[in-house]
Amino acid sequence: MLNAALSTSTSRHPVPASIKCGSPEPRSPLSLMGAPMRYPRNTEIFGEDEPAEYLYQVVSGAVRTYKMLDDGRRQVSAFYLPGDVFGFEAGETHATSAEAISDSQILVIKRSALMARADHEKDLAQQLWTLTARELERTQRHVLLLIKRAEERVAGFLLDMERRAAKAKAVELAMSRQDIADYLGLTIETVSRTLTQLQQTGVISLSSSRCVELRNRTALAQLNA
Amino acid sequence: MLNAALSTSTSRHPVPASIKCGSPEPRSPLSLMGAPMRYPRNTEIFGEDEPAEYLYQVVSGAVRTYKMLDDGRRQVSAFYLPGDVFGFEAGETHATSAEAISDSQILVIKRSALMARADHEKDLAQQLWTLTARELERTQRHVLLLIKRAEERVAGFLLDMERRAAKAKAVELAMSRQDIADYLGLTIETVSRTLTQLQQTGVISLSSSRCVELRNRTALAQLNA
DNA sequence: GCAGATTATTGATGTAAATCAAGGTCTTAT
DNA sequence: ATAAGACCTTGATTTACATCAATAATCTGC
Numbered sequence: 255m256l257n258a259a260l261s262t263s264t265s266r267h268p269v270p271a272s273i274k275c276g277s278p279e280p281r282s283p284l285s286l287m288g289a290p291m292r293y294p295r296n297t298e299i300f301g302e303d304e305p306a307e308y309l310y311q312v313v314s315g316a317v318r319t320y321k322m323l324d325d326g327r328r329q330v331s332a333f334y335l336p337g338d339v340f341g342f343e344a345g346e347t348h349a350t351s352a353e354a355i356s357d358s359q360i361l362v363i364k365r366s367a368l369m370a371r372a373d374h375e376k377d378l379a380q381q382l383w384t385l386t387a388r389e390l391e392r393t394q395r396h397v398l399l400l401i402k403r404a405e406e407r408v409a410g411f412l413l414d415m416e417r418r419a420a421k422a423k424a425v426e427l428a429m430s431r432q433d434i435a436d437y438l439g440l441t442i443e444t445v446s447r448t449l450t451q452l453q454q455t456g457v458i459s460l461s462s463s464r465c466v467e468l469r470n471r472t473a474l475a476q477l478n479a
Numbered sequence: 480m481l482n483a484a485l486s487t488s489t490s491r492h493p494v495p496a497s498i499k500c501g502s503p504e505p506r507s508p509l510s511l512m513g514a515p516m517r518y519p520r521n522t523e524i525f526g527e528d529e530p531a532e533y534l535y536q537v538v539s540g541a542v543r544t545y546k547m548l549d550d551g552r553r554q555v556s557a558f559y560l561p562g563d564v565f566g567f568e569a570g571e572t573h574a575t576s577a578e579a580i581s582d583s584q585i586l587v588i589k590r591s592a593l594m595a596r597a598d599h600e601k602d603l604a605q606q607l608w609t610l611t612a613r614e615l616e617r618t619q620r621h622v623l624l625l626i627k628r629a630e631e632r633v634a635g636f637l638l639d640m641e642r643r644a645a646k647a648k649a650v651e652l653a654m655s656r657q658d659i660a661d662y663l664g665l666t667i668e669t670v671s672r673t674l675t676q677l678q679q680t681g682v683i684s685l686s687s688s689r690c691v692e693l694r695n696r697t698a699l700a701q702l703n704a
Numbered sequence: 705g706c707a708g709a710t711t712a713t714t715g716a717t718g719t720a721a722a723t724c725a726a727g728g729t730c731t732t733a734t
Numbered sequence: 735a736t737a738a739g740a741c742c743t744t745g746a747t748t749t750a751c752a753t754c755a756a757t758a759a760t761c762t763g764c
Contacts (some may be wrong), residue, residue, distance in 0.1 A: 323623075324704035327626070329621065329623055344608070344612025344615070344616070345616075348618065350513055376598070377607075382608075383569070386571070386608065386612050386615060387570075390611060390615040391569070392620055393615060396622055397554065397556065397621055403720075403721090404506065404721065423639070430741065430742090431743090432741085440722090442742075442743095443721085443723080446723055447721090450744085462730090463741080467763080628750075628751095629750075629751070654712065655710095655712090665752090666751075667713095668751090668753080669750090669751060669752075671712060672713080672751095675714085688711080688712060688760085705764100707764090708761105708762085708763095709754100710762095712757105712758080712760085713737090713756105713757080713759085714746100714758090714764080716753100716755080716756105717752100718753070719749105719752075719762100720752085721749090721750085722747100722750085723747080723749085724745100724747075725747100727743085727746080728741100729741080729743090730739105730742090731739085731740075731741090731759100732737100732738085732739085733737090734736090734738100
């Protein structure tokens with residue numbers, strides 16, 4: 255009952271119901287001709303160690319890539335939102351598996367066709383190289399998150415999501431607490447507690463568990479330093 | 480004295496003094512024309528956010544790249560051994576700082592010259608792209624290490640060093656415990672204790688603090704799984 | 705060889721996050 | 735509407751690692 259009191263009166267609904275979450279708008283960093291495909295929630299897009307025949311661009315929805323460890327732990331490598339390109343490997347096989355987090359529309363581009371074109375179109379070759387470089391930068395930021403304390407990891411994650419998400423009053427989190435935990439190297443309990451704590455200190459506000467409003471960006475940025 | 484007894488009689492010198500550490504031999508993955516430069520131990524090669532004018536290849540010695548966080552923590556991003564190429568950025572500035580771990584000879588190649596050549600030499604462009612992709616894979620393996628327990632991180636680190644080092648009976652660690660700790664997101668004490676423990680269980684043997692013999696690769700691989 | 709500095713190890717204690725456990729809330733289907 | 739299941743939160747306890755502190759080994763120059 256202390257529990258119920260806390261959750262209904264103070265923590266869970268401190269924001270007007272009018273605040274809506276926005277979904278990101280598709281962007282087009284690369285002029286990609288490809289087949290639009292639909293992937294229902296939780297379906298596999300490709301598997302680890304499968305030949306990397308295609309390159310993917312999210313049109314709508316969200317995607318997670320991950321690796322499974324032998325003992326069942328899962329490391330989520332990245333989240334991809336509308337506009338993002340993923341599945342582009344240097345080698346012949348995928349380094350991770352990919353799944354749709356929610357029902358997603360995804361542009362699927364044949365790798366061989368792309369590479370053939372890149373062979374004589376320098377601009378395209380350059381764009382593909384840039385894609386790899388961006389992915390490297392993203393992964394380096396991920397490393398930087400993983401050496402920090404739980405609160406700092408969550409803060410960094412929220413800022414990243416906000417930066418990449420549609421400009422809206424609040425950030426829609428497409429992924430579950432488990433997904434976030436596996437991305438940040440934490441447990442769902444720690445993620446949940448940390449979010450609650452950030453809410454209690456007024457840094458964020460959760461209108462629902464998947465919709466976060468960043469109320470004090472300065473504080474978050476400080477945690478992310 | 481328990482201390483002294485332990486360290487002198489059982490743990491510290493269980494291997495014949497004859498076991499020598501090997502240093503890696505220079506390899507040449509890229510035919511790089513560049514100026515050979517000498518960097519004394521602990522000198523800076525480039526700084527974070529500096530314009531990335533050069534690409535570097537280690538000839539001898541060892542290099543660490545790292546980022547400093549606002550509160551003084553240091554994240555070591557990577558170690559580079561003879562043959563390795565580093566400092567190649569997609570953007571115009573370096574994402575990390577780089578320092579020589581030991582006195583090092585390093586080939587320094589002008590980026591603008593390289594890029595100009597790559598513009599009409601497709602093979603070279605391809606090699607440069609591959610470099611970025613390799614770095615990405617390396618960083619992804621680093622992420623995978625950081626979500627694991629201390630013992631697993633150290634095991635993974637040792638296996639990586641062994642794989643990259645010269646074929647020799649034992650692996651020479653060019654870097655300090657602090658460097659290793661900052662790479663693995665641990666403290667020097669935890670790194671030290673973990674190594675001691677691996678030695679006590681017969682998985683490795685330390686002829687000196689910088690020279691490790693992997694006695695049970697299977698056990699290490701299991702930890703690294 | 706010895707003094708001082710640097711680096712590494714070890715021990716005692718503290719703490720952030722994991723684990724274990726129980727409810728609560730939201731979603732979906734009947 | 736209600737039941738079943740997935741997802742999320744919260745509390746109690748444990749634990750892996752950090753921190754604090756001291757000593758030991760190794761390196762460097764005199």
